[in-house]
Amino acid sequence: MTKSNFGKKSRPKKSVKQKQLSNFAKDPIGFRVDSATNNLAEIIAVAQEEEDAAQENLAAAQAWRSQIIIASMALSAVIAAILAYFTNRAIVRPIAAVTNVAVRVTEESNFELQVPFTGTDEIGVLATSLNQLIAKVNNLLSELKNEQEMQAMQNEKMIALGRMLAGVAHEVNNPINFIYANIDPARNYVEDILQLLDTYATEIPNPPPPVLAQAEEIDIDFVKEDLMKIFQSMQVGAERAKSIALSLKDFSRLDAATPSPVDLHTCLDSSLLILNNRIKHEIEVVRNYGEIPLVEGYMGLLYQVFVNILSNAIDAVEERAKIEKERSQQAANRPQNGDKIEEKSSFSPRICITTELLDGDSAIVRISDNGIGIPPASQQKMFEHFYYKTARYGYGFGTGDRSRYCS
Structure with missing residues (x-):
């Protein structure tokens, strides 16, 4: 519903x-x-x-x-x-x-290379600086090579000169030996003749007039006295000539292959003998020799070292003597109170040689002088090879070479 x-x-x-x-x-x-x-x-x-x-x-x-x-x-x-x-x-x-250039220069030692780059920036400045550095090193190497070649030539000349000196010393030494060996027999013969004359004068007190005239003419008493002095001077001269010949012979031994025992005192005396014409009586040489044994060394090179060091010392004292003389002359030329005063230099050239034994196995040779000395700028380079202290180029050896020989 x-x-x-x-x-x-x-x-x-x-x-x-x-x-x-x-x-x-x-x-x-x-x-x-x-x-x-x-x-x-x-x-x-x-x-x-x-x-x-x-x-x-x-x-x-x-x-x-x-x-x-x-x-x-x-x-x-x-x-x-x-x-x-x-x-x-x-x-x-x-x-x-x-x-690349830097590496090649280092590896190849080719200092002819240059960086093919130029510019004004930082890299260009770096390349230019490297090129300048390589060029400077190349120039230094060229100078060193030239100096080495000159030194090698000088060494060859010294060796050739040494051989020639050895030959000359040998040839001179032979006649000197003849003279030196015959001096004593000749002196004995003369002494015998003088004794015969004395015996004759004793046995014949009244010689004939011609004999007396001849004896008075030659001054027989002076001849007897002076003849022995002549023989003595002949012996000294022969000994000196013999020493010089032996010194030259030892000085010429520059090419010895092995070291040999060397008497430093004999070496120093022979070096002074070689330089005697420069020393003479104007420079005082003081020898303070100690007791040192024979040392192993190269005789010819040691002679050369000592001769050059002593030659430099002679140059130094002669230079100072010249400066002192000029200074004295200038002082003398300055008038004082209207009068010139003559002044003499009080400087006395002197070279001192000292030898001593160090620690029983080392010998020290000190050669000093009172010359002008070595400038401070040269003292930093004096042990470099091929460095010459003397102002005249070609005289002596560099101190670096001498230290190399002595070491």
Whole structure:
């Protein structure tokens, strides 16, 4: 019963709604609403189309953006490659060239190489400095080579001179030995003749007048007294000549292959004897010789060392003597109270030679003088090879060479 009532009531309500809708559709307002609905649908459709077009444009823009990014990256890579090329050409290649030249100079010792790069930047300054350094080293090596060649030539000359001196000393020593060996027999013979004359004078107190005249003419008493002095001076001269010949012979032993026992005192005395013409009586030579044994060494080279050191010492004292003399003359030429005062130099040239034994296995030879000395600038170079202390080029040996021989 309830269902049937519900069914009866619903039919009239549906009819009313349809009727209202029908009336609304016929009404102008409804027509307008329907037109507005249609327009709204068209607008929605157009908006949908525009949205679809916008989506398509957005997708195209994103595609362009990707392309632009890829192109920018490619362009950046190209620019980076170009910059790297120019950077390599401007920096890396010059540095590599400088490094290559430096390595080749070090490994090959070829100082003729130069860096083929010039410029005003830091690398150009570095390359120029390296080229200047290589050129200076090359010049120094050329000078050293020339000095070595000159030294080798001088050594060859000294060896040749030494051999010639040895030959001359040998040839001179033979006649000197003849003279020296015959002095004593000749003295004995003369003494015998003088004794015979004395015996004759004793046995014949009144000789004939011609004998007395001859004895008075030659002054027989003076002859007897002076003849022995002549023999004595002949013996001293022969001994000196013999010593000089032996000194020259020892001095000439420059090419000895092995060392031999050397008496340093004899070596020093012989060196002084060779330089005696420069020493004479103007330079005082003080010998403070100690008790030292024979030493192993090269006699000829030691002679050469001592002769050159002593020669330099003589140069030094002679130079100071000259300076002192000029100073005294200048002082004498300055008038004092209208009168010139003569002053003599109080400087006395002196060379002192001292030898002593050190620690039982080393001998020390000290040669000093009171000359002008060695300038401080030269003292730092005095033990370098081929360095000459004397102002006159070609005199003596460098102190470095002498230290090499003595060591």
